[in-house]
Amino acid sequence: MIDRVSNVSPSLDESSLVYSIDDYLRRRGHHRAGSMWGDLLRAIEQEYPGQGTSIETGCGTSTILLSNLSRSHTAFCIDDRNSENSSVTFVLGCPLFNQPCVDFIYGPTQVTMPGFEFKQELDLALIDGPHAFPFAELEYYYIYPHLKPNALLIVDDVHIPTVFNLYRFLKEDKMFSFVRKVHTTAIFRRTESPTLPDPLGEGWLQQEFNRRHFPVYEGYEKLSGHVPGWVKHLVPVRIRAAATALLRNARKRPIGSFCGR
Numbered sequence: 001m002i003d004r005v006s007n008v009s010p011s012l013d014e015s016s017l018v019y020s021i022d023d024y025l026r027r028r029g030h031h032r033a034g035s036m037w038g039d040l041l042r043a044i045e046q047e048y049p050g051q052g053t054s055i056e057t058g059c060g061t062s063t064i065l066l067s068n069l070s071r072s073h074t075a076f077c078i079d080d081r082n083s084e085n086s087s088v089t090f091v092l093g094c095p096l097f098n099q100p101c102v103d104f105i106y107g108p109t110q111v112t113m114p115g116f117e118f119k120q121e122l123d124l125a126l127i128d129g130p131h132a133f134p135f136a137e138l139e140y141y142y143i144y145p146h147l148k149p150n151a152l153l154i155v156d157d158v159h160i161p162t163v164f165n166l167y168r169f170l171k172e173d174k175m176f177s178f179v180r181k182v183h184t185t186a187i188f189r190r191t192e193s194p195t196l197p198d199p200l201g202e203g204w205l206q207q208e209f210n211r212r213h214f215p216v217y218e219g220y221e222k223l224s225g226h227v228p229g230w231v232k233h234l235v236p237v238r239i240r241a242a243a244t245a246l247l248r249n250a251r252k253r254p255i256g257s258f259c260g261r
Ligand SMILES: C[S@@+](CC[C@H](N)C(=O)[O-])C[C@H]1O[C@@H](n2cnc3c(N)ncnc32)[C@H](O)[C@@H]1O
Pocket: 001, 002, 033, 034, 035, 036, 037, 057, 058, 059, 060, 061, 062, 063, 076, 077, 078, 080, 087, 088, 107, 108, 109, 110, 128, 129, 130
């Protein structure tokens, strides 16, 4: 989560839970990894009927919110209590935090999720832990078989290019319907569609995204496909290789001033 604004959202009802969480955030400041706030917390509150079983990767204001909305909530996060402005201390120190409903599973999700036994089906899962590729996908892998029909799947920071790829995939997958995007957070709802692929199987062609976009050609391959073979043979091999390399490199544009973390 990348910090957005540190003010309380002006449109919130002052008696609401989200208003109080925002107020804590405003007085306390963001924790080290940046927090969800305002519109986004309100969107979760609006879309989630509550009283269910939820999990999240990472922790922060979302943990405070879900500790109040869910019957039982699990946060998979690093125990950063020895670091300055720790996310865990931020949560534990909040008077609104409903600790009895929450289990913390400390450690990198790359290590803790594979061995975790999901005893209950999930009504909500939020992916907002480590953001480098392929960690969001890895977390998704351990989560998707456990989502109930109608469960919410929330993916944060979809403006990060590799997380955006996951977002694009989910938008087309039959297991999900897209609910809405708030700033850079995407909310999906699990459909009644069967859980595919089998987590231990194959099945890429059962996935809508792959069905729609297969086969993928890179730009230079597409162009090359339009040139008749007899023309190619008239061009000396070295010139053909140079043209291919040129077209390939033309595709590699710098991302520009993306906020690096
Ligand atoms: C962007 S913050 C989460 C913000 C939170 N959702 C909120 O609303 O305030 C990312 C969180 O992921 C945790 N984290 C980073 N790398 C992790 C990893 N490999 N495994 C588990 N948690 C990780 C950080 O300590 C931090 O709590």
